[in-house]
Amino acid sequence: MLAHISAEDLRRIYLDFPIASCVIGRDGRVLAHNREFADVVPTPGGDVAGRYVADVFGAIVMEAAERTFGAFDQGAQEPQQEIGLFGRVFIVAVRPLRDAAGAVTAICAALTEITEQKRLETRLESANRELQAANRRLAEAASTxxxxxxxxxxxxxxxxxxxxxxxxxxxxxxxxxxxxxxxxxxxxxxxxxxxxxxxxxxxxxxxxxxxxxxxxxxxxxxxxxxxxxxxxxxxxxxxxxxxxxxxxxxxxxxxxxxxxxxxxxxxxxxxxxxxxxxxxxxxxxxxxxxxxxxxxxxxxxxxxxxxxxxxxxxxxxxxxxxxxxxxx
Structure with missing residues (x-):
């Protein structure tokens, strides 16, 4: 069925896909990204194509990308990771892009935002701590x-x-x-x-x-x-x-x-x-x-x-x- 979808169609699908996604090359540059990803990066126009990951996201993200390349080179899989970017929180899933010989030439990263969920979790954890403290105080009051x-x-x-x-x-x-x-x-x-x-x-x-x-x-x-x-x-x-x-x-x-x-x-x-x-x-x-x-x-x-x-x-x-x- 994919044979009936042109390269241009695939490009449009990628650009309009509702999950932020980017492609990172082995040299540490962002090779491509979709429109959703552009909203993640607080830069004029949101276009970071051609820029180094370290310059856009910092050294920690660059180190993570290098580790990911190393894992894929060894034939391993990388689990999803939670990462904070620009005051927001994302779950990042990565997949290797390989050439005809099977060598990893780039990685594709998809970012799903969970900022609101994390805020709710934080509030829930805080509420649970307060409840536990209140229960301890009640238990102490009942025994004191x-x-x-x-x-x-x-x-x-x-x-x-x-x-x-x-x-x-x-x-x-x-x-x-x-x-x-x-x-x-x-x-x-x-x-x-x-x-x-x-x-x-x-x-x-x-x-x-x-x-x-x-x-x-x-x-x-x-x-x-x-x-x-x-x-x-x-x-x-x-x-x-x-x-x-x-x-x-x-x-x-x-x-x-x-x-x-x-x-x-x-x-x-x-x-x-x-x-x-x-x-x-x-x-x-x-x-x-x-x-x-x-x-x-x-x-x-x-x-x-x-x-x-x-x-x-x-x-x-x-x-x-x-x-x-x-x-x-």
Whole structure:
């Protein structure tokens, strides 16, 4: 069928073809181009025939053309490439033009503009990043106590089972501390709830600063009570952390005229499992740790507060008659 199309017809088809196209010779000159291609190049009249590719498009495009010639000489094919030209973006497809002996004499490049698609992709990527950031902020808000900036109970319910599993897998101990601000109701009654909120935040931040290891966590457990989870920490280490919490809160030197000593203080109850039982449900382990720490905290409060007490498990899951030991 091509036999009935004259060379002039083919020339007109090429010139009017709706995709920008040009022919580049081995010497790096633009041998020919169609009308659509003329609109790509911001030159008077748009005619770049006879000009060097490097002069029109820059050295990077010339280097790409040289690589393309080399690939075609080796019998390889060149995949489509994305290229930016004069503030616009194109997909470029190239094909070799060969002489009768099969040697590559020139390459034909067709340029399909995708500028608008790239703009849409960029906006979509930006929107996706903003959405991901918003989702992260929502997730953090859902897991963060607004007043203290610590983890909240929701986060604790997710993180504590994870740490129990990890300690079980690594055959490592796990300790939990329950911390209560002594006579905080009296503090609120005397100084007001705004001052109470400021104090809660200050205590929370200074206790968080005590925790050094990445796996340690502190969460607001409710009201003026906090919980500290110490993976890989045995009883002696838990007591040391509790003592550090005490010192950090005392160093705040917050007046509390309604209690003996006239300075804000905390009470700490501790519980430790030196080995996580392999066949015990996570909920049961969680409950045992928190209940034992709560029992130890209750004993401290019953003696007037300002102390530390440990509920030791003896190396296994504690029974209901676990011994309360005084703080060192």
């Amino acid at each position: 106590d607004a007043l203290t900036g610590l983890w909240n109970r929701h986060a604790l319910e997710e993180l504590l089972p994870r740490e129990i599993l990890r300690c079980r897998r690594e055959k490592a101990p796990l300790s939990v501390l329950l911390v209560d601000i002594d006579d905080f109701k009296k503090y609120n009654d005397r100084y007001g709830h705004l001052a109470g909120d400021d104090t809660l935040h200050a205590v929370a931040q200074v206790m968080e600063g005590v925790l050094r290891r990445p796996g340690d966590m502190i969460a607001r457990f409710g009201g003026e009570e906090f919980i500290v989870v110490l993976p890989g920490t045995a009883a002696a280490g838990a007591i040391k952390v509790a003592e550090s919490l005490h010192k950090a809160v005392e160093a705040l030197d917050i007046e509390h005229a309604s209690i003996p000593g006239a300075r804000l203080s905390i009470s700490v109850g501790a519980a430790c499992l030196s080995l996580i039982p392999p066949n015990t449900a996570l909920d049961e382990i969680r409950s045992v740790l928190i209940e034992r720490a709560d029992q130890a905290l209750y004993a401290v409060k019953a003696e007037g507060g300002r102390g530390i007490r440990l509920h030791w498990d003896g190396g296994s899951l504690p029974s209901s008659d676990g011994q309360l030991l005084p703080a060192r």
